[in-house]
Each structure stands twice: as structure tokens, then as C-alpha cells.
């Protein structure tokens with residue numbers, strides 16, 4: 001050890017140095033044995049080994065992190081006896097070099113793994129920042145758009161009221177001046193104006209549903225459903241509908257929004273069972289996979305299940321407006337309300353086989 005240290009301490013040199021056994025070992029990627037330094041004066045001079053020095057022979061072995069690869073270091077072992085370093089000694093130093101190479105490689109890998117980890121963490125932080133920024137931008141843009149849609153809808157109402165009012169006045173005060181066709185045109189103008197007003201009102205409802213602050217509380221969905229059904233019966237006392245609302249239907253959510261959602265679903269159930277003698281509407285809930293799935297089921301006209309997703313798109317309707325009137329905004333409103341509660345809503349049904357609308361409300365604590 002002392003001998004090796006002595007050689008190395010005296011020995012800083014360039015890889016290209018022709019006289020240096022260590023440089024040669026590194027260059028040629030193989031062990032270089034100097035069996036007798038006395039017989040290699042250039043090397044001895046280079047290493048500063050003079051007469052009286054305890055170094056008489058040496059072997060230089062490159063240390064590479066992979067077999068035959070670029071050396072990362074050179075191990076030099078020396079002896080004070082010329083010719084003492086036989087092939088067995090060289091093999092031993094080679095073995096040491098191999099072990100050192102494996103160690104260096106492990107260290108290199110660990111360092112690069114740590115570096116990769118550090119860079120990944122840094123990238124994650126930057127990515128999260130960007131997602132946060134983008135989300136905030138999007139939310140702001142969305143709010144702006146919503147506010148715009150709201151004010152446009154709102155402002156459209158006034159000219160529409162004028163249109164409706166003045167066409168009524170025209171019909172009443174100057175009706176005689178017009179023939180049947182003229183009066184029919186006026187009536188159509190009024191009907192169109194009223195239909196547009198209804199559309200705008202629905203859009204405003206949809207918009208309010210998105211903008212309203214949520215106030216979450218314990219809600220008795222069963223009581224709400226019974227109230228809505230009673231209203232529907234009162235509005236159409238001639239219809240015979242068997243309605244059943246399951247007991248214990250509670251949820252956590254915004255009471256007003258949940259009422260709007262239930263009202264839309266029950267409106268539909270009521271409307272699309274119109275043609276049935278034995279109309280039935282059921283409101284209930286099931287525990288499924290740790291969450292509560294609420295449903296509103298009817299045995300009415302049903303719909304083509306291929307379009308089950310389309311129903312929730314604003315103004316998408318699958319039924320003829322003459323047979324089942326509506327603007328097609330009800331289910332879009334339901335979907336927004338359910339989404340605001342972090343839930344899902346979906347529909348099942350078949351033509352003539354009725355429809356079932358399901359929804360979840362994770363604010364319920366069920367996940």
C-alpha cells in the first residue's frame with residue numbers, strides 16, 4: 001500500500017504520455033506490466049523512481065464501469081522485488097479493478113437516478129403550476145362567457161316582450177283591417193315570440209344553475225319528489241299516474257339545485273308517459289359499489305338507447321315537439337347540477353319501454 005501510494009503521489013500525467021505505464025493502461029484498455037523498472041528507464045524516469053527507491057516492478061490496470069469500456073481510473077500496484085509481479089498478481093489486480101468498476105458503475109447509476117428523480121420532481125412542480133394557471137385561465141374565460149350568455153339572454157327578453165306586446169295590440173286594435181291570412185301571420189309571430197321567450201327563460205335557468213353559489217345541506221329527496229309530483233297532478237288533474245317514491249331518500253347537496261334537477265326529471269317522466277293508460281313513475285335509490293345511485297323511472301315512450309348520451313346536450317330532443325312539447329334544455333340542466341355535485345348522470349331506456357335516469361351525488365359522502 002505504501003509503495004503504491006508513493007508511486008501515485010509522484011505521478012500526475014497526461015493520458016497521452018508515452019512513457020507512463022498508467023497512461024498506457026488507460027489508453028490501451030488493458031493491464032500494463034513493468035516486470036523490472038530497471039529495464040524500463042523511460043518509465044522509471046517518468047515516475048521519478050531512482051536507485052534506492054522501494055519500487056522495482058509495477059502493474060497498471062484500468063478500471064472501467066463496463067467491460068472494455070472507457071477507463072474511469074487506473075489501479076497501480078507495485079512491488080519492491082523485480083520480477084515479483086507474475087501473471088497471477090496481474091490477475092489479482094485485474095480482479096480488484098473489476099470490483100472497483102462495478103462499484104463505480106453502481107455509484108454512477110445511483111447518481112444519475114437521483115438526478116433523474118430531481119429533474120422529474122422539478123418538471124412535476126412546473127407542470128402543476130402550468131395546469132393551475134391554465135385551469136384558472138379557463139375558469140375565468142368560462143365565467144366570462146357565462147356572464148356574457150346570461151346578459152345576452154337577459155337583454156333579448158325586452159325586445160321580445162315588445163314584439164309580443166305590439167303584435168297583440170295590432171291583433172286587438174287593428175285586427176279587422178286584416179283578412180284571415182294577415183291575422184294568422186300575426187298569431188304566428190306571437191307564438192314564435194313566446195316560444196323564443198320560453199327558450200331564453202330555459203337558458204337563463206341553465207345559466208343560473210351554473211353560476212349559483214352552492215349551499216350544501218342534508219336534503220330530503222323523497223319529500224321533494226312527492227312535492228313535485230303533487231304539483232304535476234294539480235296542473236293536470238285529468239291524468240291517472242301511479243307514482244311511488246321510496247322511503248328514506250336523503251342526500252347531501254344544494255336543496256334548490258336538487259329540486260330543479262328532480263323537477264326536470266319528473267317533468268319528463270310525467271310528459272313522456274302521457275300516452276299510457278297505466279302510467280307509472282318510480283323514484284328510488286340503490287347502494288352500488290360504495291355509492292348511492294338515485295333513479296327516476298317511468299314506463300312511457302322511452303327512447304332509442306343509441307342516443308342515450310345525446311339527451312343531455314342542450315336543445316337535443318328525440319321526440320316530436322307536437323306530441324311532446326319542450327325546448328330540450330331540461331336534461332342539460334340536470335347534468336350541470338349533478339356535475340356540480342361531483343356526480344354522474346346517465347339514462348337507460350328503449351322505444352316504448354320507458355326510461356330510467358340515474359344519478360349520483362358524491363357530496364353525500366359516499367365517494
Ligand SMILES: Nc1ncnc2c1ncn2[C@@H]1O[C@H](COP(=O)(O)OP(=O)(O)OP(=O)(O)O)[C@@H](O)[C@H]1O
Nearest residue numbers: 268272302311317318319326327328329330331355
Ligand atoms: N322520461 C323520458 N322518456 C323518454 N324520453 C325522454 C325522457 N326524458 C327525456 N327524454 C328525451 O330527451 C330529450 C331531452 O329532454 P329534456 O328534458 O332535456 O328536454 P325536453 O323535455 O324536451 O324539454 P324541456 O325539458 O327543456 O322542457 C327529450 O326531448 C326526449 O326526447
Ligand SMILES: [Mg+2]
Nearest residue numbers: 268326330331
Ligand atoms: Mg324536460
